[in-house]
Amino acid sequence: MSTLKLGSLLIRTLAKPVATSIKTQAKQHPTFREFCINVAQQSHKLEMTLKMKFLGYKKEVIRPLNDARAIESGANFLSESFVFSVAATIIIAESWRSHSSAKHRRNYVDDALENLESQTVTLKEALEAVQKAHSTTEQQLKQIEEDNAHLRKLLDEILSVSLGLRHHTEYDRQPSVITLPGLSQEN
Template sequence: MSGLALKFTSLLVRTIAKPIGNAIKAQAREHERFRNICIKFAQSMHSTEIKLRMSLLGETKIRVKPLNDNKAIEQGATFISEFFIFSVAGSLIMYEAYRSRKKASSERDALADDISVLQNEIEYIKSKLGEINIKLDDYQIPDGYKPKYIKIDNNNNNNNSTKTEEETKT
Protein backbone atom coordinates (compact mmCIF):
# COMPACT_ATOMS: atom_id res chain seq x y z
CA MET A 1 0.00 0.00 0.00
CA SER A 2 1.48 3.33 -1.01
CA GLY A 3 1.94 6.18 1.45
CA LEU A 4 -0.84 8.23 -0.14
CA ALA A 5 -3.31 5.34 -0.07
CA LEU A 6 -2.42 4.69 3.56
CA LYS A 7 -3.09 8.34 4.45
CA PHE A 8 -6.49 8.26 2.71
CA THR A 9 -7.38 4.98 4.42
CA SER A 10 -6.36 6.48 7.76
CA LEU A 11 -8.56 9.52 7.11
CA LEU A 12 -11.47 7.26 6.11
CA VAL A 13 -11.16 5.15 9.28
CA ARG A 14 -11.01 8.28 11.45
CA THR A 15 -14.08 9.68 9.71
CA ILE A 16 -15.97 6.43 10.22
CA ALA A 17 -14.90 6.29 13.89
CA LYS A 18 -16.82 9.49 14.73
CA PRO A 19 -20.29 8.14 13.85
CA ILE A 20 -19.40 4.92 15.67
CA GLY A 21 -18.60 7.04 18.73
CA ASN A 22 -21.97 8.74 18.41
CA ALA A 23 -23.64 5.32 18.12
CA ILE A 24 -21.93 4.32 21.36
CA LYS A 25 -23.52 7.33 23.05
CA ALA A 26 -26.95 6.38 21.70
CA GLN A 27 -26.53 2.79 22.86
CA ALA A 28 -25.74 4.00 26.37
CA ARG A 29 -29.20 5.55 26.61
CA GLU A 30 -31.05 2.52 25.22
CA HIS A 31 -29.45 -0.58 26.78
CA GLU A 32 -29.73 -1.17 30.50
CA ARG A 33 -26.46 -3.01 30.99
CA PHE A 34 -24.40 -0.50 28.98
CA ARG A 35 -26.16 2.33 30.81
CA ASN A 36 -25.14 0.85 34.18
CA ILE A 37 -21.54 0.53 32.98
CA CYS A 38 -21.52 4.18 31.88
CA ILE A 39 -23.04 5.32 35.19
CA LYS A 40 -20.45 3.42 37.27
CA PHE A 41 -17.62 4.64 35.09
CA ALA A 42 -18.77 8.27 35.17
CA GLN A 43 -19.34 8.20 38.96
CA SER A 44 -15.84 6.83 39.58
CA MET A 45 -14.32 9.43 37.22
CA HIS A 46 -16.28 12.21 38.95
CA SER A 47 -15.25 11.02 42.40
CA THR A 48 -11.57 10.76 41.41
CA GLU A 49 -11.65 14.20 39.80
CA ILE A 50 -13.19 15.90 42.84
CA LYS A 51 -10.79 14.16 45.24
CA LEU A 52 -7.78 15.20 43.14
CA ARG A 53 -8.95 18.81 42.97
CA MET A 54 -9.57 19.03 46.70
CA SER A 55 -6.30 17.33 47.61
CA LEU A 56 -4.45 19.83 45.42
CA LEU A 57 -6.19 22.62 47.36
CA GLY A 58 -5.15 21.03 50.65
CA GLU A 59 -8.55 19.66 51.73
CA THR A 60 -8.41 16.35 53.58
CA LYS A 61 -12.03 15.57 54.48
CA ILE A 62 -13.85 15.27 51.19
CA ARG A 63 -17.43 14.15 50.62
CA VAL A 64 -18.30 13.75 46.95
CA LYS A 65 -21.91 14.11 45.85
CA PRO A 66 -22.74 11.60 43.11
CA LEU A 67 -23.91 12.75 39.70
CA ASN A 68 -27.54 12.29 38.68
CA ASP A 69 -28.13 9.34 36.36
CA ASN A 70 -28.74 11.36 33.15
CA LYS A 71 -25.55 13.39 33.59
CA ALA A 72 -23.59 10.25 34.54
CA ILE A 73 -24.85 8.39 31.45
CA GLU A 74 -23.94 11.35 29.24
CA GLN A 75 -20.44 11.77 30.71
CA GLY A 76 -19.69 8.02 30.72
CA ALA A 77 -20.88 7.56 27.14
CA THR A 78 -18.93 10.65 26.02
CA PHE A 79 -15.76 9.35 27.63
CA ILE A 80 -16.15 5.89 26.13
CA SER A 81 -16.88 7.25 22.64
CA GLU A 82 -13.95 9.69 22.81
CA PHE A 83 -11.71 6.88 24.03
CA PHE A 84 -12.81 4.77 21.06
CA ILE A 85 -12.01 7.57 18.58
CA PHE A 86 -8.67 8.21 20.28
CA SER A 87 -7.73 4.53 20.25
CA VAL A 88 -8.56 4.25 16.54
CA ALA A 89 -6.44 7.31 15.72
CA GLY A 90 -3.62 6.12 18.00
CA SER A 91 -3.57 2.65 16.48
CA LEU A 92 -3.37 4.15 12.98
CA ILE A 93 -0.41 6.29 14.04
CA MET A 94 1.30 3.28 15.59
CA TYR A 95 0.74 1.28 12.39
CA GLU A 96 2.20 4.07 10.24
CA ALA A 97 5.25 4.30 12.53
CA TYR A 98 5.74 0.52 12.40
CA ARG A 99 5.40 0.54 8.62
CA SER A 100 7.96 3.32 8.16
CA ARG A 101 10.39 1.65 10.56
CA LYS A 102 10.05 -1.64 8.69
CA LYS A 103 10.61 0.12 5.36
CA ALA A 104 13.73 1.92 6.66
CA SER A 105 15.08 -1.35 8.05
CA SER A 106 14.63 -3.15 4.73
CA GLU A 107 16.36 -0.27 2.92
CA ARG A 108 19.30 -0.46 5.36
CA ASP A 109 19.55 -4.21 4.83
CA ALA A 110 19.50 -3.81 1.04
CA LEU A 111 22.21 -1.13 1.24
CA ALA A 112 24.37 -3.36 3.46
CA ASP A 113 23.95 -6.21 0.95
CA ASP A 114 24.96 -3.91 -1.91
CA ILE A 115 28.05 -2.74 -0.02
CA SER A 116 29.00 -6.33 0.70
CA VAL A 117 28.68 -7.26 -2.98
CA LEU A 118 30.81 -4.28 -4.02
CA GLN A 119 33.50 -5.16 -1.46
CA ASN A 120 33.58 -8.71 -2.76
CA GLU A 121 33.94 -7.42 -6.32
CA ILE A 122 36.83 -5.15 -5.28
CA GLU A 123 38.63 -8.08 -3.65
CA TYR A 124 38.05 -10.19 -6.76
CA ILE A 125 39.47 -7.46 -9.01
CA LYS A 126 42.50 -7.06 -6.71
CA SER A 127 43.20 -10.78 -6.87
CA LYS A 128 42.91 -10.78 -10.68
CA LEU A 129 45.27 -7.80 -10.91
CA GLY A 130 47.72 -9.66 -8.71
CA GLU A 131 47.49 -12.72 -10.94
CA ILE A 132 48.43 -10.81 -14.08
CA ASN A 133 51.18 -8.84 -12.29
CA ILE A 134 49.87 -5.34 -12.81
CA LYS A 135 51.52 -2.96 -10.44
CA LEU A 136 49.33 -0.31 -8.94
CA ASP A 137 52.38 1.97 -8.67
CA ASP A 138 52.41 2.30 -12.48
CA TYR A 139 48.92 3.75 -12.49
CA GLN A 140 48.65 7.22 -13.97
CA ILE A 141 45.81 9.56 -13.20
CA PRO A 142 43.92 10.52 -16.39
CA ASP A 143 44.41 14.04 -17.78
CA GLY A 144 41.90 16.59 -16.57
CA TYR A 145 41.16 14.73 -13.33
CA LYS A 146 41.98 16.66 -10.18
CA PRO A 147 41.46 14.49 -7.12
CA LYS A 148 40.42 16.18 -3.91
CA TYR A 149 42.08 13.89 -1.37
CA ILE A 150 44.98 12.44 -3.37
CA LYS A 151 48.19 14.45 -3.81
CA ILE A 152 49.95 14.13 -7.16
CA ASP A 153 53.73 14.15 -7.12
CA ASN A 154 55.15 15.13 -10.53
CA ASN A 155 58.85 14.96 -9.50
CA ASN A 156 59.53 11.30 -10.32
CA ASN A 157 60.62 11.36 -13.99
CA ASN A 158 57.31 12.92 -15.07
CA ASN A 159 55.46 9.83 -13.90
CA ASN A 160 52.33 10.62 -11.96
CA SER A 161 52.64 8.71 -8.74
CA THR A 162 49.93 9.14 -6.16
CA LYS A 163 50.23 9.70 -2.46
CA THR A 164 47.52 10.26 0.04
CA GLU A 165 47.58 13.23 2.39
CA GLU A 166 48.79 11.03 5.25
CA GLU A 167 51.76 9.74 3.21
CA THR A 168 52.85 13.25 2.26
CA LYS A 169 52.77 14.44 5.88
CA THR A 170 55.18 11.70 7.05
Protein backbone atom coordinates in the same frame (compact mmCIF):
# COMPACT_ATOMS: atom_id res chain seq x y z
CA MET B 1 2.19 5.57 1.48
CA SER B 2 -0.57 7.94 0.40
CA THR B 3 -3.09 5.07 0.34
CA LEU B 4 -2.16 4.30 3.95
CA LYS B 5 -2.75 7.91 4.98
CA LEU B 6 -5.99 8.00 3.01
CA GLY B 7 -7.06 4.76 4.73
CA SER B 8 -6.26 6.16 8.19
CA LEU B 9 -8.28 9.29 7.40
CA LEU B 10 -11.19 7.08 6.32
CA ILE B 11 -11.01 5.05 9.54
CA ARG B 12 -10.95 8.21 11.67
CA THR B 13 -13.91 9.60 9.74
CA LEU B 14 -15.84 6.35 10.27
CA ALA B 15 -14.92 6.36 13.98
CA LYS B 16 -16.88 9.55 14.63
CA PRO B 17 -20.29 8.07 13.70
CA VAL B 18 -19.43 5.03 15.82
CA ALA B 19 -18.77 7.38 18.74
CA THR B 20 -22.15 9.03 18.14
CA SER B 21 -23.75 5.59 18.04
CA ILE B 22 -22.18 4.79 21.43
CA LYS B 23 -23.84 7.90 22.86
CA THR B 24 -27.29 6.95 21.54
CA GLN B 25 -26.91 3.32 22.67
CA ALA B 26 -26.03 4.49 26.18
CA LYS B 27 -29.39 6.23 26.42
CA GLN B 28 -31.42 3.30 25.03
CA HIS B 29 -30.00 0.04 26.49
CA PRO B 30 -30.24 -0.45 30.26
CA THR B 31 -27.11 -2.63 30.71
CA PHE B 32 -24.99 -0.33 28.60
CA ARG B 33 -26.49 2.62 30.51
CA GLU B 34 -25.38 1.07 33.83
CA PHE B 35 -21.92 0.48 32.39
CA CYS B 36 -21.73 4.13 31.26
CA ILE B 37 -22.90 5.34 34.70
CA ASN B 38 -20.19 3.24 36.41
CA VAL B 39 -17.51 4.52 34.03
CA ALA B 40 -18.66 8.13 34.54
CA GLN B 41 -18.77 7.82 38.34
CA GLN B 42 -15.26 6.30 38.46
CA SER B 43 -13.78 8.92 36.11
CA HIS B 44 -15.55 11.70 38.07
CA LYS B 45 -14.18 10.36 41.34
CA LEU B 46 -10.64 10.11 39.91
CA GLU B 47 -10.86 13.57 38.36
CA MET B 48 -12.06 15.24 41.56
CA THR B 49 -9.44 13.44 43.68
CA LEU B 50 -6.65 14.58 41.40
CA LYS B 51 -7.99 18.17 41.35
CA MET B 52 -8.10 18.28 45.15
CA LYS B 53 -4.55 16.94 45.44
CA PHE B 54 -3.10 19.34 42.88
CA LEU B 55 -4.98 22.38 44.18
CA GLY B 56 -4.09 21.58 47.80
CA TYR B 57 -7.64 21.10 49.20
CA LYS B 58 -8.40 18.74 52.02
CA LYS B 59 -9.78 15.42 50.99
CA GLU B 60 -13.57 15.61 51.12
CA VAL B 61 -16.36 13.23 50.28
CA ILE B 62 -17.04 13.39 46.55
CA ARG B 63 -20.69 13.53 45.60
CA PRO B 64 -21.67 11.24 42.74
CA LEU B 65 -23.15 12.61 39.50
CA ASN B 66 -26.89 12.35 38.85
CA ASP B 67 -27.96 9.61 36.41
CA ALA B 68 -28.66 11.85 33.39
CA ARG B 69 -25.34 13.64 33.73
CA ALA B 70 -23.50 10.35 34.45
CA ILE B 71 -25.00 8.73 31.31
CA GLU B 72 -23.97 11.71 29.19
CA SER B 73 -20.50 11.90 30.76
CA GLY B 74 -19.95 8.11 30.50
CA ALA B 75 -21.11 8.02 26.86
CA ASN B 76 -18.82 10.96 26.04
CA PHE B 77 -15.94 9.24 27.80
CA LEU B 78 -16.50 5.98 25.92
CA SER B 79 -16.95 7.67 22.55
CA GLU B 80 -13.83 9.81 23.03
CA SER B 81 -11.95 6.72 24.21
CA PHE B 82 -13.01 4.93 21.04
CA VAL B 83 -11.86 7.79 18.79
CA PHE B 84 -8.62 8.05 20.77
CA SER B 85 -7.97 4.30 20.54
CA VAL B 86 -8.56 4.35 16.78
CA ALA B 87 -6.17 7.28 16.37
CA ALA B 88 -3.59 5.65 18.67
CA THR B 89 -3.86 2.38 16.75
CA ILE B 90 -3.30 4.21 13.46
CA ILE B 91 -0.28 6.03 14.89
CA ILE B 92 1.20 2.81 16.27
CA ALA B 93 0.59 0.99 12.98
CA GLU B 94 2.23 3.81 11.02
CA SER B 95 5.16 3.84 13.42
CA TRP B 96 5.56 0.07 13.09
CA ARG B 97 5.32 0.29 9.30
CA SER B 98 7.94 3.04 9.08
CA HIS B 99 10.19 1.13 11.50
CA SER B 100 9.93 -2.06 9.45
CA SER B 101 10.47 -0.06 6.26
CA ALA B 102 13.59 1.56 7.73
CA LYS B 103 14.81 -1.83 8.94
CA HIS B 104 14.22 -3.32 5.48
CA ARG B 105 16.07 -0.41 3.89
CA ARG B 106 18.99 -0.82 6.35
CA ASN B 107 19.14 -4.54 5.55
CA TYR B 108 19.12 -3.76 1.83
CA VAL B 109 21.91 -1.19 2.24
CA ASP B 110 23.94 -3.61 4.39
CA ASP B 111 23.54 -6.35 1.77
CA ALA B 112 24.49 -3.95 -1.01
CA LEU B 113 27.60 -2.82 0.92
CA GLU B 114 28.58 -6.42 1.59
CA ASN B 115 28.22 -7.23 -2.11
CA LEU B 116 30.29 -4.18 -3.05
CA GLU B 117 32.99 -5.14 -0.57
CA SER B 118 33.18 -8.68 -1.94
CA GLN B 119 33.30 -7.33 -5.50
CA THR B 120 36.07 -4.93 -4.45
CA VAL B 121 38.12 -7.80 -3.01
CA THR B 122 37.57 -9.84 -6.17
CA LEU B 123 38.54 -6.90 -8.39
CA LYS B 124 41.68 -6.22 -6.31
CA GLU B 125 42.74 -9.85 -6.70
CA ALA B 126 42.07 -9.71 -10.44
CA LEU B 127 44.02 -6.42 -10.69
CA GLU B 128 47.00 -7.96 -8.88
CA ALA B 129 46.92 -10.94 -11.25
CA VAL B 130 46.78 -8.61 -14.28
CA GLN B 131 49.67 -6.54 -12.88
CA LYS B 132 51.78 -9.68 -12.42
CA ALA B 133 50.93 -10.84 -15.94
CA HIS B 134 51.75 -7.35 -17.25
CA SER B 135 55.11 -7.37 -15.47
CA THR B 136 55.93 -10.80 -16.89
CA THR B 137 54.86 -9.66 -20.36
CA GLU B 138 57.05 -6.55 -20.10
CA GLN B 139 60.06 -8.67 -19.14
CA GLN B 140 59.41 -11.00 -22.05
CA LEU B 141 59.00 -8.02 -24.39
CA LYS B 142 62.34 -6.55 -23.26
CA GLN B 143 64.03 -9.91 -23.85
CA ILE B 144 62.43 -10.17 -27.31
CA GLU B 145 63.58 -6.61 -28.13
CA GLU B 146 67.15 -7.44 -27.06
CA ASP B 147 67.10 -10.65 -29.11
CA ASN B 148 65.63 -8.72 -32.06
CA ALA B 149 68.39 -6.09 -31.87
CA HIS B 150 71.05 -8.82 -31.73
CA LEU B 151 69.48 -10.65 -34.69
CA ARG B 152 69.24 -7.38 -36.64
CA LYS B 153 72.97 -6.79 -36.17
CA LEU B 154 73.73 -10.33 -37.31
CA LEU B 155 71.44 -10.00 -40.32
CA ASP B 156 73.00 -6.64 -41.28
CA GLU B 157 76.43 -8.17 -41.11
CA ILE B 158 75.41 -11.23 -43.12
CA LEU B 159 73.81 -9.08 -45.81
CA SER B 160 76.77 -6.72 -45.96
CA VAL B 161 79.18 -9.59 -46.33
CA SER B 162 77.05 -11.45 -48.88
CA LEU B 163 76.60 -8.35 -51.02
CA GLY B 164 80.29 -7.64 -50.84
CA LEU B 165 79.90 -4.29 -49.18
CA ARG B 166 82.37 -5.22 -46.53
CA HIS B 167 84.46 -8.07 -45.34
CA HIS B 168 83.45 -10.27 -42.55
CA THR B 169 85.48 -9.63 -39.44
CA GLU B 170 86.31 -13.32 -39.17
CA TYR B 171 87.89 -13.29 -42.65
CA ASP B 172 90.12 -10.32 -41.93
CA ARG B 173 92.37 -12.51 -39.89
CA GLN B 174 94.90 -14.77 -41.59
CA PRO B 175 93.58 -18.23 -41.90
CA SER B 176 95.43 -20.67 -39.81
CA VAL B 177 96.75 -23.79 -41.40
CA ILE B 178 95.15 -26.88 -40.23
CA THR B 179 97.26 -29.98 -40.35
CA LEU B 180 95.73 -33.32 -40.24
CA PRO B 181 97.70 -36.16 -38.75
CA GLY B 182 99.30 -38.39 -41.26
CA LEU B 183 99.32 -35.75 -43.96
CA SER B 184 102.36 -33.78 -44.74
CA GLN B 185 102.26 -30.23 -45.91
CA GLU B 186 104.17 -31.06 -48.99
CA ASN B 187 101.42 -33.18 -50.53
